[in-house]
Amino acid sequence: MTKSPTPRRPDRTSGPAVLRVALLFHASKVYDREILIGIGDYVKQTRVAWDLFLEEDFRFRLDGIHEWEGDGIIADYDDPAVARALAGAHVPVIAIGGSYEDPACYPGQVPYVATDNQLLVARALEHLVEAGVTRFACYSLPESPLNRWAQERERAFSAWLLRNGASGEIHRGLATSAPTWGSATKKLIDWLDSLPKPTGIVAVTDARARQLLQACIVANIAVPDEVAIIGIDNDTLGQHLTRIELSSVSQGTAEMGRRAAQLLHQALSGSPVRGARVVVPPAEVHSRASTARDVQHSxxxxxxxxxxxxxxxxxxxxxxxxxxxxxxxxxxxxxxxxxxxxxxxxxxxxxxxxxxxxxxxxxxxxxxxxxxxxxxxxxxxxxxxxxxxxxxxxxxxxxxxxxxxxx
CATH class of the missing domain: 1.10.10.60 (Homeodomain-like)
Incomplete structure (x- = not known):
């Protein structure tokens, strides 16, 4: 199921027609992998006659995507380059990405399947409330066109605080790379030290949550008693990389993949799907050691x-x-x-x-x-x-x- 797109059309003169569908995702990312699993599940369960094409890094083929003689595309629209490259595509396109607070931001008539950022953040904050936390913070990412979903989660965080009369703050930190590890960690520790204790922190991804855990270990800040941490994605790989297991909200990524495949199936069958909007709620809150607070202890x-x-x-x-x-x-x-x-x-x-x-x-x-x-x-x-x-x-x-x- 992981083949590279080629411009050659299959011979459809004998047997049922097999349709060619390109999947424009980064298979190295947990979010994208789980979406791909959902797409694969739909194909197996419905037995649609599709050949699925997945590039190792599809960005190198974007310039020539209009020359590909396929039948449909399911793509990650969180990457603006993808949206630009697929504008005016000659085959049905189904977009997947983060939800927008402003409905006008969705991409025109392209059908769009989104994760519910509002509910993701609300579930994370509600979990922290259950852990006995009354002060909150959000650890986000520097603003970028590639992670505008992080800013959507910031807005969801601020809106939840306003609705519930709670106090909190947002810290974006630095974009991490090898040259900035030391300075990023120092700035993160300075921010953690400045927070009132105890504080519950929602990280916009599990990767950001792991950075918090590591900074707390270096600074000897007790997790979860002084700082309780919950991430988003439920990246199980991360559970093997930290001594304190990370609580996380899993997105409904597999369901997003299934819904996107269903929309493409409808489009390829001639059913109208233009402008369809599907927002998928979170799948589950996974409670682990990073939020298992023992309240009222010495x-x-x-x-x-x-x-x-x-x-x-x-x-x-x-x-x-x-x-x-x-x-x-x-x-x-x-x-x-x-x-x-x-x-x-x-x-x-x-x-x-x-x-x-x-x-x-x-x-x-x-x-x-x-x-x-x-x-x-x-x-x-x-x-x-x-x-x-x-x-x-x-x-x-x-x-x-x-x-x-x-x-």
């Missing part, structure tokens, strides 16, 4: 929990947590018993088990690797802890979960 417990969340799976012990805090083990245990009614060891074990559950549920990682990645010294020890805490072995727990999900 500063000592909050700092210790921050350290435990980062290093539990590296095999830390209660003594190491106490040493980091600069207090005796007995004093630390006193704070934990008073605030949480649990021991430091209990919280370390809870974090290790949560990571174990995540790996068992969402990966095919072998049990031995799960044990090591979760901070257990052996499979036997993991099995013993599972039997005591869960009532089964990790393998049985995984099989039972898979059986439930397959129903």
């Amino acid at each position: 500063p000592q417990v909050m700092r210790a929990l921050y350290y435990i969340r980062q290093y539990a799976c590296q095999g830390i012990k209660t003594e190491q947590v106490a040493e980091m805090m600069g207090m005796s083990r007995s004093s630390l245990e006193m704070y934990f018993r008073r605030d949480l009614k649990r021991s430091v060891h209990d919280l370390i074990l809870q974090c290790k088990l949560e990571h174990c559950f995540e790996l068992l549920a969402h990966t095919d990682t072998g049990i031995a690797e799960v044990a090591l990645a979760s901070g257990f010294r052996s499979v036997q020890y993991l099995n013993a802890v599972f039997r005591r805490e869960v009532g089964s072995t990790p393998a049985v727990w995984r099989e039972a979960r898979q059986a439930v999900e397959s129903r």
